[in-house]
Amino acid sequence: MYPYDLSTSLSFFAKVDHDKIKISGPINLALSRFDVKNFSKPIFLLKHAYDLVILDSLNARLAEYVLRPVFLTSVIEDIDETKKAYILQLIAQIGCYTKLNIKDYKGSFPKLSNYSNIDDKLVEQYQLFSYVKKDSVFISNANKLVTRVAGSEVVCSGPIVINEGILINNCVKLSANHKFAKEENWAKFINSNDKTFTKTAIIYVSQKNMLKNFQTAEPIRHDGVIGLKLRLLKQLGFKVATIYDRIFNGKESSVDKLNYIKEQIYKKD
Known part of the structure; x- marks a missing residue:
């Protein structure tokens, strides 16, 4: 079932803001079988992590991977500023959730302004896709x-x-x-x-x-x-x-x- 069917199911559950208690089976399966190789593009892995954040289920291992500078660089390369702003928003919210909820997180938190020149237009860009x-x-x-x-x-x-x-x-x-x-x-x-x-x-x-x-x-x-x-x-x-x-x-x-x-x-x- 993993990765496509399972990640697709979790994406649906995240979309409807499903109670994580009622879907603990699929969530636990996704976390236990997590492997970077299961995702063909960095953006797919990032969205998977974000879905788990919405479901209040992201763990330290996955958080540490998607918040690494090298991963951040790979996911935003060769894209326009609007799409970059959207991706940076996802990463920022993952980082915020991690700081507040994942006590065993051992990674660092990237300063997102180092990866974009849209600081002065951040509100405008976020409103654009919100x-x-x-x-x-x-x-x-x-x-x-x-x-x-x-x-x-x-x-x-x-x-x-x-x-x-x-x-x-x-x-x-x-x-x-x-x-x-x-x-x-x-x-x-x-x-x-x-x-x-x-x-x-x-x-x-x-x-x-x-x-x-x-x-x-x-x-x-x-x-x-x-x-x-x-x-x-x-x-x-x-x-x-x-x-x-x-x-x-x-x-x-x-x-x-x-x-x-x-x-x-x-x-x-």
């Missing part, structure tokens, strides 16, 4: 209402990328009594252990990352890519406010949309 063109209207409208809830643009971070691989559409700094605070250095605040304020990451989820009912084509819930992002953010100390376009766009008035955003920002985890 959303489709028509999502720009949803994102723009949601941003305007987030600013209204916060009271001013100066208390919102705007889109930022943290840990080199996690796109946050907006971040706000909330006091214990739900007052928005201004922040001059978002990177410093985000990486701090300041418990005085709550780090609230606002994530916009579009149809691109929604699982749909096979019969009705109606959205059911978000996919594994978003599921992983939300879990990593919570592990990094964020409170997460998730804004779904299907709910946002389904509200009849601007007031209803505004109240929906308020509910997501102020809700308790």
